[in-house]
Amino acid sequence: MLKSKIKLEHLVLIISFVNLILFHFPVYKFTIQNLNSSGLDWLFTIFSIIVLIISLNALVFYIIFFLSNYTGKLLVILFFNISSISVYFINTYGVIIDKTMIGNILNTNFDESSSFFSLSLMIYIIFLGIVPSLLILKIKILNVKFKSFIKKIVLSIIFILSLVYINSSSWLWIDDNSKSLGGLVMPWSYVINTSRFYIHKSQENQKQILLPDATIKNNKKSVFVLVIGESARSQNFSLYGYNKVTNPLLSKIKNIYNYKTNSCATYTTAGVKCILEHKKSRKLYEILPNYLFRNNVEVIWRTTNWGEPNVLIENYQNKEYLKKKCKGEGCEYDEILLSKLNDEILKSKKEKILIVLHTSTSHGPTYYKKYPEKFSIFKPVCKSVELGKCSQEELINAYDNTILYTDYILSSLIQNLNQLKDFNSTMLYVSDHGESLGEKNLYMHGIPASIAPKEQLEIPFIVWQSDNSKKLKKKEFLSQHNVFHSVLDFLAVDSPIYDPEMSIFKND
Numbered sequence: 001m002l003k004s005k006i007k008l009e010h011l012v013l014i015i016s017f018v019n020l021i022l023f024h025f026p027v028y029k030f031t032i033q034n035l036n037s038s039g040l041d042w043l044f045t046i047f048s049i050i051v052l053i054i055s056l057n058a059l060v061f062y063i064i065f066f067l068s069n070y071t072g073k074l075l076v077i078l079f080f081n082i083s084s085i086s087v088y089f090i091n092t093y094g095v096i097i098d099k100t101m102i103g104n105i106l107n108t109n110f111d112e113s114s115s116f117f118s119l120s121l122m123i124y125i126i127f128l129g130i131v132p133s134l135l136i137l138k139i140k141i142l143n144v145k146f147k148s149f150i151k152k153i154v155l156s157i158i159f160i161l162s163l164v165y166i167n168s169s170s171w172l173w174i175d176d177n178s179k180s181l182g183g184l185v186m187p188w189s190y191v192i193n194t195s196r197f198y199i200h201k202s203q204e205n206q207k208q209i210l211l212p213d214a215t216i217k218n219n220k221k222s223v224f225v226l227v228i229g230e231s232a233r234s235q236n237f238s239l240y241g242y243n244k245v246t247n248p249l250l251s252k253i254k255n256i257y258n259y260k261t262n263s264c265a266t267y268t269t270a271g272v273k274c275i276l277e278h279k280k281s282r283k284l285y286e287i288l289p290n291y292l293f294r295n296n297v298e299v300i301w302r303t304t305n306w307g308e309p310n311v312l313i314e315n316y317q318n319k320e321y322l323k324k325k326c327k328g329e330g331c332e333y334d335e336i337l338l339s340k341l342n343d344e345i346l347k348s349k350k351e352k353i354l355i356v357l358h359t360s361t362s363h364g365p366t367y368y369k370k371y372p373e374k375f376s377i378f379k380p381v382c383k384s385v386e387l388g389k390c391s392q393e394e395l396i397n398a399y400d401n402t403i404l405y406t407d408y409i410l411s412s413l414i415q416n417l418n419q420l421k422d423f424n425s426t427m428l429y430v431s432d433h434g435e436s437l438g439e440k441n442l443y444m445h446g447i448p449a450s451i452a453p454k455e456q457l458e459i460p461f462i463v464w465q466s467d468n469s470k471k472l473k474k475k476e477f478l479s480q481h482n483v484f485h486s487v488l489d490f491l492a493v494d495s496p497i498y499d500p501e502m503s504i505f506k507n508d
Contacts, residue, residue, distance in 0.1 A: 005139075005140045005141070005142055006139055006140070006141060006142065007141075007142050007144075008062065008065055008066065008141055008142065008143075008144045009058075009062065009144075009152060011065070011139065011141060012057075012058045012059075012061040012062045012065060013054070013058050015057070015058075015061055015076055015136075016053075016054045016055075016057040016058040016061065017054060018132060019057055019079075019080075019083070019186060019187075020050065020053055020054055020057075022080075022083070022084075022087075022128050022132070023083045023084075023086075023087050023128070023186035023187075024053060024184070024185070024186065025087070025091070026087065026090045026091065026184045027049070027053070027181065027184045027185060028046075030180055030181065030184060031045075031046060031049060031181075032046070034180075048163060048166075051163060052160065052163055052164070053185060055156065055159060055160050055163070056160065058156070059153070059156045059157070059160070061076065062149075062152065062153070062156070063153070065141065066144055066149050069141050073136055073137065073139075076133075076136055077133040077136055077137070079186070079187040079191075080128065080129050080132050080133055080136075081125065081129035081130065081133065082129075082187065082190060083128070083129070083186040083187050083190075084124045084125050084127075084128035084129035085121070085124065085125060085129075086186060086189070086190055087124065087128065087186065088120065088121050088124040088125075089116075090184065092120070092386050092387070092388060092443070093365075093387065093388075093442075093443040093444050094436070094440075094441050094442035094443055095443075095444070095446050095447070096180055096183030096184065096189075096446070096447060096448065097183045097184070097189040097190050097193060098182065098183040098189070098193050098448055099193045099196045099197050100265065100266065100267050100270065100446060100448060100449075101183070101193070101267070101446045102190065102193045102194050102196075102197045103197055103267060103269055103270070104267045104268070104269070104446050106197065107268065107269050107306065107307045115365060115366045115369070115385060116365060116385055117385065118384070118385045118386055120386055180451065207284075208284050208285065208286045208287070208290065208310070208312075209283060209284060209285045209286060210286050210294075211278065211285060211286045211291050211495070211497050212495060212496040212497055213295065213495075214291070214292075214295040214488075214493050214494060214495035214496075214498075215295070215493075215494045215495075216295070216296060216297070216351075216352055216491070216492060216493055216494070217492040217493070217494050218492050219351045220351065220424060220492065221351045221422050221423045221424065222351065222352055222353070222423060222424045222425070222426075222490060222491050222492070223345055223353040223354075223355065223417070223420065223423045223424075223425050223426075224353070224354050224355070224425075224426050224428070224487050224490050224491055225355045225356075225357065225413060225417065225425070225426070225427045225428070226275075226288075226354065226355070226356045226357070226428050226430075226483065226487065227356075227357045227359065227409075227410065227413070227427065227428065227429040227430075228272060228275060228305075228356065228357070228358045228359065228430065228431070228432060229359055229361065229362065229406065229429060229430065229431035229432065229459070229460065230268070230305055230358075230359050230360045230361055230362055230363045230431065230432060231362040231363045231364065231431065231432070231433065231434070231435040231444070231445060232361070232362045232402075232403065232406065232431035232434070232435070232459060232460055233431070233434035233435050233455055233456075233458055233459060233460075234258075234260070234261070234431075234434070234458050234459055234460040234461075235455070235458060236396075236399060236400055236403050237258075237403060237460050237462075238251065239251060239256070239258045239460070239462065240258060240260075240460065244378065244400055246400050246403040246404050246407060247403070247404075247407045248404075248407065249407050249408060249410075249411035250407050250410055250411055250462070253411060253414055253464065255464055255465050255466070255467070256462065256463070256464050257462070257463045257464075257472055258460065258461065258462045258463070259461040259462075259463070259475060259476065259477065259478045259504075260458070260461070260476055260477045260478070261430065261458070261459050261460070261461035261477070261478050261479060261480065262457045262458060262459065262479070263431065263432065263433040263434060263449075263456075263457050263458075263459045263480060264280065264449070264479075264480055264481075265432075265433060265449050266433045266434070266445045266446055266447055266448070266449050266452045266456045266457065267307075267432075267433060267445060267446050268305070268306075268307035268432050268433070269307040269308075269309075271431075271432030271433045271480070272307060272308045272309070272358070272432050273287070273308075273309050274480040274481065275288075275430060275432065275480045275483050275484075276288045276289065276308070276309060276483070276484065277481070277484060278291075278481075278484045278485070278497050278499075279481060280481060284309070287309050287311070288354070288356075288483070288484050288487060289301055289311055289312075289313055289354065289356055290310075290311065290312045290313065292352075292354050292487070292488075292491070292493065293312070293313040293314070295493065295495075296350065296352075297350065297352045297353065297354055297491060297493065298315075298348045298349075298350040298352065298353040298354070299313045299315065299353075299354045299355075299356075300313075300315045300317070300344055300353070300354070300355045300356070301313060301315065301316045301317065301355075301356045301358070302317045302318075302322065302337045302341075302355070302356070302357050302358070303316075303317070303318055303319070303337075303356075303357075303358035304318075304319045304334050304336065304337065304358070304359060304360045305358045305359060305360040305363075308358060315344075319336065322336050322337070322339055323336065325339060325340060326339040326340075329372055330372065332372075333361075333370070333371060333372055333405070334359045334360060334361045334370075334405070334406075334409055335408070335409050335412065337357045337359065337409070338357075338409065338412055338413055338416065341355070341413075341416060342416050342419060342420065345420060345423070346420075352491045352492070352493070353423075353491075354487060354491065357413075359406070359409070361402050361405055361406050361409070362399065362402040362403065362406065362431075362435065364387065364399075364435065364443070364444045365384075365385040365386075365387055365443070365444065366385060367381075367382065367395075367398035367399050367401070367402050368381045368382065368383050368398045368401070370402045370405065371401050371402055371404070371405035372405070375401050375404050375405045375408065376401055377401060377404055378396075378397035378398075378400045378401055378404070379397060380393070380394050380397060381394055381397045381398035381401065382394040382395040382397070382398045383398075387437075387438065387443045387444075388438070388441075388443065392437075392438050395437050395438055396437055399435070399437055406429075410427065410429055410462070410464075413427055414427055414464050417464075417466065418466065420466075423466070424465075424466055424468065424469045424470075424490075425465065425466040425469065426463065426464065426465045426466070426469060426470075426490050427463070427464040427465075428461075428462070428463050428483065428486065428487075429460060429461070429462040429463075430459065430460065430461045430462075430480060430483060431459040431460055432459075433445050433456060433457070433459065434454075434455050434456040434457055434458055434459050435455060435456065436453060436455045436456055437455065439453060439455055440453055442455075442456075461478050461482075463504065469490075470489070470490060470505040470506065471505065471506040472504055472505060472506065473503075473504055473505065473506055475504070478504065481502060482502050482503070482504055484502070485498055485499050485500070485502035485503045486502070486503045486504045486505060488503070489503035489504075489505045490505060
């Protein structure tokens, strides 16, 4: 049991050691699995990483507590509780707490975050967060004189630098694996990457950079429906050769084409931005719906999801808005996006129409809640938010049912578009990113794209067009950036930034 009064240097060492024991199993696991040395070199590297984590944490905590015991306790309690949640998600879903994952977390709404609640999560929070916090609150810390404080700081820095120098032969390996290691070390993975996320946000243009004005070349009635999928990976679509029939309806529709595609990122905000921007850029250029709306195209955005860039149009319809005019079981699921859609198209006074449907159909962990019961064809299904506790068969069955439901939604949309005899119509379905379903012990998405597995990157890109529409180019592989230019091409929007090489359509 901890003493009621304790020297500051002893306290920070204890806190650092407890922090190491409670929250760094993923670091040990990753290092042991990936370290390419052996024997004494292997042991020394492991030992050095452990000592370095303790030393650096102790140094930072020592400075914080010296400045204010109250602030030190508050921060350590906060760190222990956040770290308990972070380690739960790392252990359960195989995620890495990097800048992209922080962006994912900060763009999550209540519906999504509440779907992760489980008894195991509460156990992590209670025993790894709350219990240590209560012990820390009871501790009284002996004051440290300034001279002694400076002396210990200097000695600590010398010790850390010496350890780094002695272990210099391992720095190449550490540098090669810095993204993974940096996303596993607590609490600095989320502290540093949250700072990086907000620094990046502050550097973005608060006002979008307008693209050059465009003109519409003809008055031929045309409607382009862009369906943005969520967490859909192409390998589970039977259109892409999957051995289970997950696309029974689309496979029977003529004028359906599919392309191989990789997503730009493994999380929604970046993936959707990629789909809507005219080229890859860190800058906030005017996105597709905003650009077309400003240039006299009718634009309708319907969504059951979130995480898109700022959509600056008049006709933005979220799930709450759509439910007011929808009746039936389907209104609780993504088919609500199709509710009275043809009526909206027909009442438009413009010849050129872009409709964006932003779905959430295949987002985990509660895949089984994303479709009506009649689409629960593949059984048994996983009904736990702790995906590792389900069998691989149960998990994939639940996910495959979401693809089966997507097939139904897309085929229903095509049927609706076929009724618009006065319009040339195109439907393009592309996902924001893929999804891991237990491969390499990874679940869901969010691994940095540079090291992400193919399951999180390979996505469907499916196109349907009405008879007498523009002909498609014969290409095997496309990117998300093909979307912007293809929409401009189909809707006959003449723009200085249009790139005919990036359009999926042949020139007339």
